[in-house]
Amino acid sequence: MARRLIPVLLVALLFIVHAQLWFGRGSVPQVSSMKQQLATQDQANRDAQLRNDQLMSEVRDLQDGLDMVEELARQELGMVKPNEIFVQIAKGRN
Structure with missing residues (x-):
């Protein structure tokens, strides 16, 4: 009986x-x-x-x-934004 039980048990587990x-x-x-879903998500x-x-x-x-x-407008057109103070420095002659 034990001879038949072990193989049957092993086959069932398999x-x-x-x-x-x-x-x-x-x-x-x-x-x-899931691998296919992962590839799609990647x-x-x-x-x-x-x-x-x-x-x-x-x-x-x-x-x-x-x-x-803005830089060009400041240099060439003297653009000043609101709440800014425009300061111009004149270069002296040598």
């Missing part, structure tokens, strides 16, 4: 482990599906990062452009 591998939590199909993240980098570049260009326009 069947349970095999069933877990294919149908349980962390099964092969589930892991495969691609979406890369696309979003690229778009963010492009937008940041545009913002920097606009900021630099506005700073340059």
Whole structure:
């Protein structure tokens, strides 16, 4: 009787482990599906990062452009912002 019980028990345990591998939590199909979802999310993240980098570049260009326009307006047109005091220093002759 004991000779038959041990192999049957081992086969049953093997069947349970095999069933877990294919149908349980962390099964092969589930892991495969999660890998596909991860790859899709990684691609979406890369696309979003690229778009963010492009937008940041545009913002920097606009900021630099506005700073340059303001500097030219101050030098050539004497632009003064509200609440600023304009001071002009005349250079003496040598």
